[in-house]
Amino acid sequence: MDVTQVEMLQLIQTLATPWLDKLMILLSFIGDEEFYIATVPMIYYAVSKRVGIRLAIVLACSMFVNAWLKFFFATPRPIGVEGIRSLYTSSATGMSFPSGHSQGSATYWGYLACVVKKGWFVVLAGLLILSIMFSRLYLGVHWPIDVVGGLVFGGLFVSGMVWADGRFVSKLGHSVKLILGMLLPLVLLAFYHQTDGMKLVGFLLGGWIGYVMESKQVGMELPKSWAKRVVPTVVGLVLVFAVRWVLKAALPENGVMDLLRYAFVGFTATMLIPALFVKLKWYPGKPRI
Numbered sequence: 014m015d016v017t018q019v020e021m022l023q024l025i026q027t028l029a030t031p032w033l034d035k036l037m038i039l040l041s042f043i044g045d046e047e048f049y050i051a052t053v054p055m056i057y058y059a060v061s062k063r064v065g066i067r068l069a070i071v072l073a074c075s076m077f078v079n080a081w082l083k084f085f086f087a088t089p090r091p092i093g094v095e096g097i098r099s100l101y102t103s104s105a106t107g108m109s110f111p112s113g114h115s116q117g118s119a120t121y122w123g124y125l126a127c128v129v130k131k132g133w134f135v136v137l138a139g140l141l142i143l144s145i146m147f148s149r150l151y152l153g154v155h156w157p158i159d160v161v162g163g164l165v166f167g168g169l170f171v172s173g174m175v176w177a178d179g180r181f182v183s184k185l186g187h188s189v190k191l192i193l194g195m196l197l198p199l200v201l202l203a204f205y206h207q208t209d210g211m212k213l214v215g216f217l218l219g220g221w222i223g224y225v226m227e228s229k230q231v232g233m234e235l236p237k238s239w240a241k242r243v244v245p246t247v248v249g250l251v252l253v254f255a256v257r258w259v260l261k262a263a264l265p266e267n268g269v270m271d272l273l274r275y276a277f278v279g280f281t282a283t284m285l286i287p288a289l290f291v292k293l294k295w296y297p298g299k300p301r302i
């Protein structure tokens with residue numbers, strides 16, 4: 014155990030107050046899985062399909078590698094260490110290094126900052142990333158080295174996604190994209206196939222295949238009017254969470270079933286729900302068949 018890191022956490026926790034406890038838990042929630050499940054589809058249905066699918070891919074890949082790194086390093090968390098107070102421990106599953114909340118927020122907000130390219134949004138994204146990192150230290154569920162590691166790995170994934178998209182991804186044909194969408198998750202699965210990895214691979218597989226098929230067969234386009242996007246977006250979010258809940262209740266929680274469950278959730282989000290929107294004439298569609 015690194016005494017310096019213990020002392021750093023103890024120093025941070027001298028700031029503790031009841032209202033700050035609540036604020037830090039709220040900030041930490043912004044780095045939870047539920048936040049991403051809610052906001053990524055919202056971006057996909059209400060803002061931009063292109064940004065939404067790329068955000069989903071880079072986030073899922075980043076969190077897959079995070080899960081593998083946690084498994085590889087197997088670093089214990091500060092939870093239970095004498096002199097350290099730990100709160101919101103329900104968000105602290107698995108091992109400690111690197112911090113999933115820090116890596117996820119750096120990936121999510123970092124990629125959006127690269128897309129938006131507005132000074133105020135870059136500042137906001139940076140503040141949110143740092144605040145989420147700090148919240149994990151304040152709550153006593155991560156070591157300082159964990160949040161720094163998460164920030165570095167998240168930044169690398171964002172840089173890689175921006176580079177790859179600019180160089181060749183956007184220029185690939187339909188068939189090549191479909192093949193890559195099936196091969197990449199399977200390659201990842203060969204390296205790491207624990208339960209958390211299965212979920213992310215399933216989502217990548219179903220989400221990307223659904224997106225490529227939908228682009229070809231349905232071609233959902235967002236209405237020009239923002240007002241017309243509100244109801245479909247809410248309906249889409251409800252359906253995504255409903256499918257996730259039903260499948261979780263219906264299927265046993267093991268590796269293969271987790272993969273199938275999250276694959277169907279991803280396929281529902283990127284293929285079935287857009288097809289429903291076009292069928293109901295909520296959104297226009299231009300299939301390329």
